Amino acid sequence: MIGRVIAHELRTASRDGRVRGLLVLLLAVLAVAVLVGVVRSSTLRAEHTAASAIERANWLAQGTKNPHSAAHYGQFAFKPPSVLAVFDRGVDSYLGVAVWLEAHRRNSLIHRPADDAPVVQRFGELSAANVLQVLGPLLALLLTFATVAGERQRGTLRQLLAQGASPVTLLLGKLLAALLLLAPLLLASLFVPAVLAARAGNGLAPVGLLALAYGLYLGSFAALGVALSARARDPGAALVTALGLWIALVLVVPRLAADLSAWSAPTPSEHEFSVQVAREIKEGINGHDPRDRRTVALKAAVLAQYGVKTIEELPINFAGLALQAGEEYSDQVHDRHHARLHTIYREQADRALAFAALSPRLALQPLSAALCGTDLAAHQEFAAAAETHRRALVRLLNDDVTQHPGVAPFDYLAEPELWRRVAELRWEAAQRPAGRASPRHLAILAGFFAASMLLVLGAARRLRVDP
Amino acid sequence: MRPSLPRLQWRLLLREPAPRIGVLVLLLGLAYALVRGIAWTAMDAREATEAEAAAAASLAVKQQEVEDIEAGRVDAAQRPYAGSPLDYHVTATLPHRPLAALAAGQRDLSTSVAGITLWGRSDTVLARQPLENPEHLQVGRFDVAFVVVYLLPLLVIGLGFDLLGGERERGTLRLVLAQPVTLMRFLLAKLVVRFALIVGATLGFAALALAGLGLTAAAPLSVWLLVVWLYAGFWLALTFAVNARARGSAANAMTLASAWVALVLLLPAVINVGIEQLLPLPSRMELVGELRAAENRAQARAHDHPELAADDPFTWAQNFYRVQRDVERQTAPTLAAFEARLAMRRDVVHAASWLSPAVLVHDVLTDLAGSGVARHAEFAAQVQAFAADLHGQLAPRLFAASRLGAAEYDTLPRFTFVEEGRGRLAPPLLLLVTITAALLLWGCRRLRRADALSRETE
Numbered sequence: 001m002i003g004r005v006i007a008h009e010l011r012t013a014s015r016d017g018r019v020r021g022l023l024v025l026l027l028a029v030l031a032v033a034v035l036v037g038v039v040r041s042s043t044l045r046a047e048h049t050a051a052s053a054i055e056r057a058n059w060l061a062q063g064t065k066n067p068h069s070a071a072h073y074g075q076f077a078f079k080p081p082s083v084l085a086v087f088d089r090g091v092d093s094y095l096g097v098a099v100w101l102e103a104h105r106r107n108s109l110i111h112r113p114a115d116d117a118p119v120v121q122r123f124g125e126l127s128a129a130n131v132l133q134v135l136g137p138l139l140a141l142l143l144t145f146a147t148v149a150g151e152r153q154r155g156t157l158r159q160l161l162a163q164g165a166s167p168v169t170l171l172l173g174k175l176l177a178a179l180l181l182l183a184p185l186l187l188a189s190l191f192v193p194a195v196l197a198a199r200a201g202n203g204l205a206p207v208g209l210l211a212l213a214y215g216l217y218l219g220s221f222a223a224l225g226v227a228l229s230a231r232a233r234d235p236g237a238a239l240v241t242a243l244g245l246w247i248a249l250v251l252v253v254p255r256l257a258a259d260l261s262a263w264s265a266p267t268p269s270e271h272e273f274s275v276q277v278a279r280e281i282k283e284g285i286n287g288h289d290p291r292d293r294r295t296v297a298l299k300a301a302v303l304a305q306y307g308v309k310t311i312e313e314l315p316i317n318f319a320g321l322a323l324q325a326g327e328e329y330s331d332q333v334h335d336r337h338h339a340r341l342h343t344i345y346r347e348q349a350d351r352a353l354a355f356a357a358l359s360p361r362l363a364l365q366p367l368s369a370a371l372c373g374t375d376l377a378a379h380q381e382f383a384a385a386a387e388t389h390r391r392a393l394v395r396l397l398n399d400d401v402t403q404h405p406g407v408a409p410f411d412y413l414a415e416p417e418l419w420r421r422v423a424e425l426r427w428e429a430a431q432r433p434a435g436r437a438s439p440r441h442l443a444i445l446a447g448f449f450a451a452s453m454l455l456v457l458g459a460a461r462r463l464r465v466d467p
Numbered sequence: 468m469r470p471s472l473p474r475l476q477w478r479l480l481l482r483e484p485a486p487r488i489g490v491l492v493l494l495l496g497l498a499y500a501l502v503r504g505i506a507w508t509a510m511d512a513r514e515a516t517e518a519e520a521a522a523a524a525s526l527a528v529k530q531q532e533v534e535d536i537e538a539g540r541v542d543a544a545q546r547p548y549a550g551s552p553l554d555y556h557v558t559a560t561l562p563h564r565p566l567a568a569l570a571a572g573q574r575d576l577s578t579s580v581a582g583i584t585l586w587g588r589s590d591t592v593l594a595r596q597p598l599e600n601p602e603h604l605q606v607g608r609f610d611v612a613f614v615v616v617y618l619l620p621l622l623v624i625g626l627g628f629d630l631l632g633g634e635r636e637r638g639t640l641r642l643v644l645a646q647p648v649t650l651m652r653f654l655l656a657k658l659v660v661r662f663a664l665i666v667g668a669t670l671g672f673a674a675l676a677l678a679g680l681g682l683t684a685a686a687p688l689s690v691w692l693l694v695v696w697l698y699a700g701f702w703l704a705l706t707f708a709v710n711a712r713a714r715g716s717a718a719n720a721m722t723l724a725s726a727w728v729a730l731v732l733l734l735p736a737v738i739n740v741g742i743e744q745l746l747p748l749p750s751r752m753e754l755v756g757e758l759r760a761a762e763n764r765a766q767a768r769a770h771d772h773p774e775l776a777a778d779d780p781f782t783w784a785q786n787f788y789r790v791q792r793d794v795e796r797q798t799a800p801t802l803a804a805f806e807a808r809l810a811m812r813r814d815v816v817h818a819a820s821w822l823s824p825a826v827l828v829h830d831v832l833t834d835l836a837g838s839g840v841a842r843h844a845e846f847a848a849q850v851q852a853f854a855a856d857l858h859g860q861l862a863p864r865l866f867a868a869s870r871l872g873a874a875e876y877d878t879l880p881r882f883t884f885v886e887e888g889r890g891r892l893a894p895p896l897l898l899l900v901t902i903t904a905a906l907l908l909w910g911c912r913r914l915r916r917a918d919a920l921s922r923e924t925e
Contacts, residue, residue, distance in 0.1 A: 047752050118738065122607055123731070236716050252496075
């Protein structure tokens with residue numbers, strides 16, 4: 001029976017020019033989005049390779065200089081694009097791609113694509129993920145809003161039920177038909193990413209999870225559409241309700257949730273942040289341990305360790321030790337403050353997620369970016385790897401200063417051989433991006449889908465047959 | 468009879484719960500956005516004040532150091548870096564305009580604080596980034612401009628998609644047309660009433676905004692109101708034209724919703740992609756490589772001239788400064804190419820924004836708030852020009868190894884942002900008026916023809 005309902009529904013849809021037009025339009029938009037994603041990704045990858053090669057050449061071309069000057073010159077590390085960025089760019093546009101790894105400072109990544117992007121980008125980017133998240137629900141609702149209300153208005157609902165279809169079968173059949181019509185959207189947007197992921201050897205688990213997440217998301221909206229169609233006075237009322245629901249759930253609630261989370265857990269200002277970091281480095285984390293006193297203490301300890309009276313008698317270069325000690329102290333300060341900032345970001349994300357009961361997009365958006373390796377966490381992983389590399393780099397150069405005692409601390413010049421001993425940062429996005437899929441987000445999506453299905457079943461039980 | 472038609476329609480409109488709820492939701496959204504806007508502009512202003520105060524305090528310390536030496540309280544040899552022209556610094560901030568709270572624009576993305584010293588280079592002077600959560604940057608702020616550009620059209624559509632369809636479906640239209648009223652007049656009366664509702668609601672909000680923002684906002688707020696009314700007028704004219712096609716109310720809703728999706732969501736994304744594909748920017752990552760190669764070359768050159776090296780602190784500063792200027796000279800053509808391309812893209816976006824009233828009005832609203840891309844670009848240009856002037860003034864002192872005098876600190880330049888004349892408001896508004904008028908005319912002609920036909924058949 002349900003098969004007949006589905007077949008009937010698909011036949012009706014295929015005759016409806018509007019449905020056909022919408023589907024084709026959306027598929028075309030998705031195709032363009034994927035194509036743009038692929039072009040962009042390959043350009044970025046080429047730029048990344050070229051820039052990394054130039055950077056290595058620059059580092060090696062330094063000539064003879066003091067290792068601490070080399071530490072100030074530092075290295076640049078570039079964030080490689082993730083494979084699945086072709087599907088979802090996540091927050092990548094709002095995060096830098098290059099980081100300067102230099103002595104004394106933990107820099108944040110610079111050159112955010114959004115800095116250079118045309119200002120219309122703030123209206124939303126054209127990525128397959130965005131299209132599915134925003135226009136996907138609209139299509140799901142448009143495919144379903146008239147399914148029951150239309151039949152009721154035309155009087156064919158009574159006919160269908162008279163032929164022996166139970167209300168539940170009827171509604172589920174209509175829902176399944178809508179899902180069958182929505183399936184090509186997922187296929188169109190995930191096929192190319194799947195091929196790319198397989199070629200990159202990343203496995204298909206993330207793509208499978210993406211399909212599941214987006215399936216649940218679109219399915220929820222299709223079910224909502226069927227349920228409200230069954231309850232609505234007439235198709236017009238169903239349409240207006242559906243459009244209102246779409247606007248609220250997809251566009252308004254996510255923005256409002258982000259804003260409320262920023263309100264309740266405010267981000268510190270850049271000025272405040274950098275002033276605090278500078279102050280703690282200068283005056284000590286507790287405020288009573290200034291830099292000069294730390295150096296005096298270090299000097300006494302080193303002199304005692306080597307059993308000598310003056311720095312000149314030391315078999316090592318004290319400047320190198322002092323630099324390294326200063327480096328390690330400021331690292332602690334940077335770690336504290338970056339951890340604090342990340343805690344605030346996480347707190348904001350958690351608070352925004354609390355609204356996911358109102359809008360499944362709030363659960364889908366971070367989940368999708370996480371699966372594609374384009375979320376804040378993936379960025380922070382790269383930033384952390386770069387920071388570890390920076391510390392190793394600076395330590396190696398400081399150690400070299402330490403091992404070269406001399407009259408004046410910075411007169412010693414190292415040969416270019418030393419630069420070759422310093423490796424470059426090698427980083428590929430974590431091999432198992434699927435591991436980052438948060439079960440919480442997936443559970444919220446599943447819960448939303450289940451709730452929508454309950455609405456459908458409830459509507460079936462109280463189905464009015466006549467207009 | 469005729470004057471009472473709008474009054475009657477007004478009463479009918481307010482009898483329905485939907486318009487009342489719609490207006491209430493809009494006002495709530497606007498009020499929330501206003502409160503938030505006032506909160507974040509206050510936070511922004513505090514940051515700017517604190518940054519300026521911190522810079523002033525640190526300059527005062529430097530001035531005191533020189534004063535101590537000049538007064539003979541401290542031996543100059545003890546403070547070899549006191550009064551170094553390299554250490555003079557200025558903090559440039561982009562001030563708020565009275566309506567800043569009404570549109571976040573680029574303020575959360577672009578820096579509005581820049582530290583200018585002779586230490587810096589033109590490619591880093593504007594590199595400060597606000598710490599805003601990138602997830603929030605992606606979603607966008609819930610500001611008044613968002614409510615106006617995205618949600619106000621939806622209220623207009625909600626109020627207007629069913630101007631005739633409902634009456635026709637219920638059969639009351641025939642009754643109305645039996646009166647000495649033309650279809651066009653009847654529809655226009657409905658339109659005027661709905662426009663009045665929106666004008667009333669936005670006036671209410673403007674009063675609230677005036678209370679929140681202070682009297683300086685009065686004049687710009689009236690311009691703001693005009694823009695919002697024109698935007699609402701455009702969407703009303705569109706609903707009018709769609710109604711004039713005499714389809715059912717569901718078909719109207721579908722058409723209008725599609726128009727909204729196309730103008731507010733799709734078109735901006737298409738413009739964005741089009742510009743990024745047709746006017747690609749050279750690689751920023753490779754620019755980094757170029758800058759660093761230039762630095763290597765400049766350092767090698769400095770290294771090749773040992774006669775420039777000596778032991779006093781000024782020589783080190785001079786060498787450092789020479790290397791930075793050398794890097795700037797070498798990379799100037801590339802950086803200029805970036806700037807030219809970005810300016811070109813800004814121009815094309817500006818031209819393309821005429822395709823979508825939503826983008827156009829968003830542009831105008833952020834410009835009014837002083838957070839638009841043009842004003843941020845102007846700030847960047849003024850900062851660069853100021854830095855160039857400062858270099859011109861202080862570099863000779865650096866090379867002459869001449870310290871700044873204590874009194875001199877008070878006369879050295881400070882940055883003030885100079886508002887650029889804005890004559891860009893009129894053309895976009897004229898365009899909106901033209902489109903609105905065209906839509907209304909088209910609808911009227913269509914209705915007049917339909918009216919004539921129906922009366923013939925009667």
